Amino acid sequence: MPRPLQLRRAVLSLLTLGATGVLAHYYPRLAACFPHIVYLSGWLLLALCLGLTAYNLRKKLPFLPLLSSRVWLQFHAYAGLFAGVLFIFHLRFSIPGGAFNLVLAALFLAVTLSGIGGWWLSRVIPRRLTSAGGEVPFERIPVIRRDIRLQAEKITLAAIPEAKSTTLADFYVRELAPAFAARPSFFRHLLGSRAALNDRLAALSEAGRYLAPAEQTRAEQIADLLRARHALDFHHANQLLLKSWLFVHLPLTYALLVFTAVHVLLVHAYSGGAR
Amino acid sequence: MSTVASLDRPRRWDAPFDPEFPAADIERLLAIAPFRAMNPESFPRSATLPDILRNDTAIRTFQADELIVREGDYGTSAFLILKGRARVVLSPGLPPSAVGRKERGKKSLLRSLAQLWSNPREDEVIARRRQEAEPSRSVFLQDVPRVLGEHKTAAMHAGDFFGEIAALSRMPRTATIFAEEQGTQLLEIRWQGLRDLLKYDPALRAHVDTIYRQRALASYLQEIPFLRHLEPEARAAVEAATQFETYGDYDWSGEYKKLVQAGAAAVAKETTIAAEGDYPNGIVMVRSGFARLTQRHGAGHRTLNYLGAGRVYGFDEIVHNWKNPGAAIALQHSLRVIGHTHVLTIPAAVIERHVLPGLPANQLPPPIIIPGESSNARTPPPQAKSRPTEAATDSALMEFLTQNRLFNGTESMVIDLDRCTRCDDCVRACASTHGGNPRFLRHGPIHDHLMVAQACMHCADPICMIGCPTGAIHRDSFGGEVVINADTCIGCTACANNCPYGSIRMVETRDEDGEPLVAKDQKPLLKATKCDLCLDQIGGPACVRACPHDALDRLDLNTLDPLTAWLNRR
């Protein structure tokens, strides 16, 4: 018995594939029968685009019984893929000519590709986040980052009277304070690099040789904080990425709609021939 | 925060149960039983007997055949018959259609849409108008002679007490009761008052305890499948032998929180109801609360399952011993108390004499195979024999659910972290449907890729309700969802402190300009807030419908099946 989500994925993929097959098989035939096939595919494409954009509207109306968001997303994803295929047929498999049409096509392509990319990110990054642990709501990250820094400072200060030495404190001020105060790096964490963390942990354990026993336990705590900070930065980078792809997808979508409206206008105003 | 209108801090009896309670009636009540016998001195100054009567009771008059309480409804009050006669329908229960159960009203489509612009722009703005209480609708029982003919009923007279099971155990009403005489007069006592009465008057407590046991027993035993076939004599024998036992603290939240703070909710510290390896001398049925089913594994105990209300323990072993008198076996699992647990025990001897002989074969449990004893070594996994549907949930998950007491939830918000993109669509949907304020925190205990978010789980055993002085937090009478009435909440934080899951949050209320509302002592006015499961929204919980990635759902964790199905959905 296939699992419900696997079944859904299989059925919807097959449906999309089937629709593509039907399109590929019938479009040339229909093109021979219907002289206006390009208008028909255009209207269908516009309807699809509006349907896809309506998802954004649905998200703003969570209190209305407008089907659940998951149904919308599934429609959005698979209908979006199909729209990409239909778009190629609409273009008659050629790169459009003219600056306006070129921009329109580029916008469509960018929206489709960013959508596919976002879909992929939405499936990949959550697993990375989950397996890394350190789950945290994105908006709380700055507070926790500050918390970690304050804790580290507190631990360091506490070590001074305990050990009657400032070795750890000196090391902290020299090596670790900038790291705790720094803004999180984005790309290194996207790549999952642990190099910076490992360097700092290595430096800390290197410094451990010169620490008094009381400082040793404090150094352990600081190492834990370094790890916590690393996990926090990892979450920050990846959650930011999950949010940021929409910064491409959404603005381009609306720009595309604006261009599409003008395209419809132009096509009608300049119509006259059979195509 | 310069010029803020100072308000009176709301207090317990700001909203009396009956605002127009006539003072003369208090005198009348104090003159009759059981209040006559009470010692006013034993009540504290803050809650005197007349105050309790004035504020926490109401006198209701019913017409003939009018329904007083409905089976299945959640109610938080008990009744004392002052005048007239009422009749309780014992068995079988009346169908819902006959008693006119009705779902809570939802917002209209337009009112739902209006939330788009009518939600306040500031956080936690308090609407100054009080919501009109829905006028209670009288429902009359039709065709009473037929009901009397087809159902077993019993009459109750002046001085009788009922409704205490629902009021005290946070369970739905166990029976339907209707007024039999025209003008039957009842004193309805809301449970905050009843609690105080019981607390300060030992005699009433003893009385209520007794009738509670008598009445509850009959309806509870009815729920055990293998007892349904009993002849009346056998049933009476079983009832006579059944014992009530209560483990743990009624308010177990504090104890649990201490356990959590201590670092490990060690199984060993829990009270054992029945221990693995002991001779099975009776079956245990969990009546309310939860019990943990464990088995020795290495040096520790492995949690196999948790048993909620209506589940039975020890029956399999007793049947085995009855069928194989020569090869008696001991109990296979331990049953341990988690929190506050109410159980019934029926001695093995009574079961063997009255129940097993007449039991149809399909009611018998599958035979127990002891690992290592049977030579043909077909050893089923330990869980397999308890219930087939509960198989295959890993023990780490079991440990996670029991340690965090998550099984209590009937509408727990579970999030699949492998699919959750942390987009917060659920939180925003929640905010849009709750006046611009989210009512949960998308964070909580995590096991593997399962997160149980800090949204009200609408517990089977809502201990948050225990401390509420005004009854602002209550169960919806239809579905049993735990909801807070913001108008009567006085911001005492009792519920928030009681909730072991951190799902109730106190918020500082504000006016329309976003300035904090403060009381005369300049302290902020707080309100308890939590998930209300979008009871008044069309379409159900907005969080579930808003999740684009199939990552969030509301599940009943009382049994494992929904969770197992959900975890295996991808």
Added chain:
Amino acid sequence: MSTEGRQPSPEFDETRYERPQKDWICGLACDGCPCRLGPSASGVCRAGPDCQPLLVTAPGETKGLWKCTRPADWGGPCQEGPRPDGSCCRSTPPCVPVRSLRARRGLLVSATVTAALGLLLFTLFGPARDRVITPGLLSAVHSGPHFSAAHAAAGVTDPNGCAQCHPAAHQSPANWAATSVRLAATGALTPAHLLAREARDFRAMDAACQACHLPHSFHVANVARDTSCSVCHLEHQGRGQNLLEVNSAHCSACHGSTKDMGDSALLARKLDPALFEKKLSANRAGFPVARPPAGLTALITSFAEDHPEFRANLPGSRDPTALAFNHALHLSGPNIPLLDGRALDCRACHVPDPTGALMLPVKFTLHCQSCHGLPIDASTPSVVVPHGSPENAREFLRALPAAYSDDAVRRLGLAGKPLRDYVTGKLSALRSRHPSGEQLEREVFFGDPSAPVGRDSCNLCHVVTATPAGSAPSIAPVRPADVWLPRAHFDHARHTQLDCTSCHAATASVATSDVLMPSKKTCASCHSPKGGVTDACTVCHGYHNPRPAGLPGTAAAPLPAALQRAITATP
């Protein structure tokens, strides 16, 4: 799997809700210390004193004491306590609230839409409008200086020529909107029109084409569904495009449609057959084939699959040329002499015309005479019977002495006595073989039945019939066809890599009546998707034909009502 080995969740204040729906967040939030109140809904900082101290006057005292009222979850009463004047001693530093990530995204959306609108407005109302909105460059024939010159000559003043075809081209976008609405609501682009199989009204655009390309508006008389120029010839596909390249799908749209071909067949039966005659150029002779009564309305979807066999090859089809010629004998007969030292081949007789497309007609003087010299006697091959007219031949025979004499003067330079002796000798030798002039004439025209093979009499090749006495015998005129597939273009020059005999089965043909055209199958062995050579309809066929005189109606107009009725009335 378990949670072991993973970083635990960091601890934070879980007693407060996270409010991701807010547009503004405290400016200090990114430093990790947001204030308690947060910015207002419109993004104004509301920082102020932490609390409003309360004046508490103990009973019996006159002077009160200010007490800190900071709430417990913000730290509780502060250590310092209120100032003597009752003001709070601590205050949150003011900040500049920042937009939340989501609000910034919304801002970006608005900015992008605004930018797109601005760009479009600039484009639509700016000077570069036509260049930007064109869907592609015009073809080379419709652009460039020579086209502009032609335009100017035709009196069209539009510099870009857009308005010639697109009347809305130089109107304002507002007019475009009006036009669009009109077209989509009531005009040619309504849903019903778009879903119709008939082409919508394209007369305006076609009129624009036919301003220059007028003769090209006609296909055949029985066309049932007329079509627009732009159906097949798509403009705006770039400078390099060839407007003459037409996709076969446009042909099979009608020729593959049962309904259209049915209608055409009906029309063909009603119309005068003369309207369908194919006119060839004057010096060409077409192979005569009968036109089917239903016209050429077989269903065709592709050449290889269902294109009918060439009508020249239909069963019973024969070459009617009145000439006896044995291709097989000439190409491989044992007694055929060498020509210039080589055996005869096809090219010896069949010579391509200057374009190389078709073969020139075979001429006696060019291709036959070198072997078939027509001498009157073998000893003097230079005295030959003239070819071309039976009368001339008879005249020649009746003046033989003069012919011998002229030959001797021209060839041998004789004169006087030697000349007379030479002529007399020849004549007497001739007379010894042919007792009379009449017999000689008969033998030249009809041959000598007793003579050996290889004689050169007229009836060797021609059909010669005797006539009443006094006149020369008549010879059937010979005009072999040189256009065998009159409705197709064939270009021999493009097939030079093939042997002639791979298509024309000449080596096996012994009779003139054999039609030596290749079968359709032979062509399709290459011209098919399988063969790899194009099988486009336009390779052989053209669409446009000159309009025959007497055709009712015009091509662009709908069918005449009578024909329309005839079509609809026929079941």
